[in-house]
Amino acid sequence: MSASWDEARRDRRFARGAGGGPLWHFLRGFIKHPVMVGSIIPSTRAVVDKMLAPVDWSQCKLFVEYGPGVGTFTEQILRRMAPDATLIAIDTNPDFVRYLRGKFRDSRLFAVNGSAADVGDIIADCGFEHADYVVSGLPFSTLPAGVGPRIAAETHKALRPGGAFLVYQFKAKARDYMAPHFERIDKGFEWINIPPCHLFWGWKA
Numbered sequence: 001m002s003a004s005w006d007e008a009r010r011d012r013r014f015a016r017g018a019g020g021g022p023l024w025h026f027l028r029g030f031i032k033h034p035v036m037v038g039s040i041i042p043s044t045r046a047v048v049d050k051m052l053a054p055v056d057w058s059q060c061k062l063f064v065e066y067g068p069g070v071g072t073f074t075e076q077i078l079r080r081m082a083p084d085a086t087l088i089a090i091d092t093n094p095d096f097v098r099y100l101r102g103k104f105r106d107s108r109l110f111a112v113n114g115s116a117a118d119v120g121d122i123i124a125d126c127g128f129e130h131a132d133y134v135v136s137g138l139p140f141s142t143l144p145a146g147v148g149p150r151i152a153a154e155t156h157k158a159l160r161p162g163g164a165f166l167v168y169q170f171k172a173k174a175r176d177y178m179a180p181h182f183e184r185i186d187k188g189f190e191w192i193n194i195p196p197c198h199l200f201w202g203w204k205a
């Protein structure tokens, strides 16, 4: 049996069990890296549906997700995406990346262990020039100094004209980082989440 087969089997076992389901894996991620994870439970379906509502799936070849965690958004993006589209999910936490690889057996998904700040290099490594949409679940207010503004700038560069940066966050900090790059930023709010959260859609002109 090849090493990659062994790894895939181990990842599937890790995602299925290894001591619990998605909520347990998420909580464990928070206990290990509270500042980077920034929340003790995943987003609700209400946030996911509202955030993804303006996406034109017929015009989406590459979707990028920052901070997928245990895949709350990932699952719904894969459901809506065209069969020939690609989703690149980037997370700094290797446990979450391993969990995603085990949970989703979908050839359209690339789960990458890395930082959203390197989105340009990551999508180029996967063979793409531009992303159509980027969604972020990053805790912008607690990221190390300078990382938030860099992620906003790199995301703007990585998007195609007409593409959008979709951001949900408990505080409105992310908007300050988006404002220098995105002329039009639509705003929303979702109460059905713990805690309730802000939503922003930054459109690249």
Ligand SMILES: C[S@@+](CC[C@H](N)C(=O)[O-])C[C@H]1O[C@@H](n2cnc3c(N)ncnc32)[C@H](O)[C@@H]1O
Pocket (backbone or CB within 6 Å): 036, 037, 038, 039, 041, 042, 043, 066, 067, 068, 069, 070, 071, 072, 073, 090, 091, 092, 093, 096, 114, 115, 116, 117, 137, 138, 139, 147
């Ligand atoms: C609040 S959790 C969001 C989880 C999930 N998307 C949800 O909505 O339930 C934040 C996630 O961002 C990841 N993260 C933090 N800094 C990051 C960075 N610079 N690049 C990519 N992921 C990062 C954390 O590991 C964690 O998975």
